[in-house]
Amino acid sequence: MADIESSNILVVGGAGFVGSNLVRRLLASGAAGVTVVDNLLSSERENLPEDPRVDLIVGSIADPAVLGSLPEDGFDFIFHLATFHGNQSSIARPLEDHDNNLVTTLRLLEHVKGWGRLQKLVYAGAGCAVAEKTYDDAQATKEDAPISLSMDSPYSISKIVGEFYCEYYRERHSVPAVRARFQNVYGPGEVLGAGRWRGTPNTVWRNVTPTFIWKALHGEKLPLEGGGETSRDFIFVEDLVRGLCLCATEGTPGEAYNLASGGDVTIGRLAELINSYAGNEGNIESLPRRTWDHSGRRFGCPEKSKRELGFEAEVQVEEGLRRTVEWTRENEGFIGRCIQKHAHRLA
Numbered sequence: 001m002a003d004i005e006s007s008n009i010l011v012v013g014g015a016g017f018v019g020s021n022l023v024r025r026l027l028a029s030g031a032a033g034v035t036v037v038d039n040l041l042s043s044e045r046e047n048l049p050e051d052p053r054v055d056l057i058v059g060s061i062a063d064p065a066v067l068g069s070l071p072e073d074g075f076d077f078i079f080h081l082a083t084f085h086g087n088q089s090s091i092a093r094p095l096e097d098h099d100n101n102l103v104t105t106l107r108l109l110e111h112v113k114g115w116g117r118l119q120k121l122v123y124a125g126a127g128c129a130v131a132e133k134t135y136d137d138a139q140a141t142k143e144d145a146p147i148s149l150s151m152d153s154p155y156s157i158s159k160i161v162g163e164f165y166c167e168y169y170r171e172r173h174s175v176p177a178v179r180a181r182f183q184n185v186y187g188p189g190e191v192l193g194a195g196r197w198r199g200t201p202n203t204v205w206r207n208v209t210p211t212f213i214w215k216a217l218h219g220e221k222l223p224l225e226g227g228g229e230t231s232r233d234f235i236f237v238e239d240l241v242r243g244l245c246l247c248a249t250e251g252t253p254g255e256a257y258n259l260a261s262g263g264d265v266t267i268g269r270l271a272e273l274i275n276s277y278a279g280n281e282g283n284i285e286s287l288p289r290r291t292w293d294h295s296g297r298r299f300g301c302p303e304k305s306k307r308e309l310g311f312e313a314e315v316q317v318e319e320g321l322r323r324t325v326e327w328t329r330e331n332e333g334f335i336g337r338c339i340q341k342h343a344h345r346l347a
Contacts, residue, residue, distance in 0.1 A: 228268025260300025
């Protein structure tokens with residue numbers, strides 16, 4: 001069994017929402033050092049904790065100069081979280097999605113092949129890339145579910161091709177890659193407007209949970225698309241990063257693991273809960289269904305992760321939302337400044 005304590009760890013995309021939460025957990029687990037590579041495209045350096053064990057390299061892992069600056073065979077674990085966030089930004093700018101999702105993965109794998117010290121490389125996959133495209137009764141998506149050629153976005157395409165490359169480099173070059181499939185992650189640390197403009201208003205309105213919380217706290221109507229019938233598997237970020245660490249310490253190279261709650265919540269119910277916790281008195285704005293999104297209802301099956309990793313989501317959505325609303329209140333100034341950077345583009 002691998003151990004995080006006293007390890008040297010590389011987190012690619014470590015200044016982002018999930019990455020910064022992961023860095024904090026790694027430090028709390030006794031990591032000797034955490035090197036973060038992040039180009040700050042969708043993140044802020046302020047996300048990272050002040051700790052002498054953290055070394056931030058600002059740049060893309062696809063940059064040969066950045067790769068060359070890393071110590072040769074210098075890490076026990078690598079977490080590859082870098083991404084072009086997210087589906088709608090990828091639809092607007094598919095070439096940038098390719099560069100930031102797929103080229104980053106390929107260059108990293110090519111660089112680390114042959115490293116003998118590396119115990120695990122954990123790749124952040126996307127549950128949306130393998131979920132059944134349906135608005136009917138959905139079944140929990142298992143890790144061995146069939147993969148369709150029909151994808152909703154370039155983001156889904158690049159994420160699943162990244163898994164293909166992980167498997168190729170594991171088989172051909174013995175890179176110990178473990179694939180972690182994310183569901184809809186939410187929680188403290190997701191900063192609306194973080195980073196640089198990425199081509200659409202979704203630069204600011206990143207995901208449904210932080211968007212709804214911000215709008216609810218400011219007395220705005222929550223934009224409910226398609227009547228709120230769409231559902232997602234919402235997993236609290238603390239649960240997710242615990243699952244990532246278990247992928248590193250307990251996961252088997254070559255395997256994929258769902259980091260999922262195992263249940264789904266409709267977006268309509270999510271809006272109700274957030275309005276209640278924020279005191280927004282139920283303001284809703286009904287909008288048409290998103291034309292590109294065919295994954296109406298989806299959630300991941302956590303059975304394999306529970307059996308092989310000992311992973312199980314612990315934070316229920318009600319508790320997680322309450323904590324996230326409170327964090328947003330406490331960090332309203334920082335979030336507001338990040339949103340304001342893009343105000344002229346949103347006007």
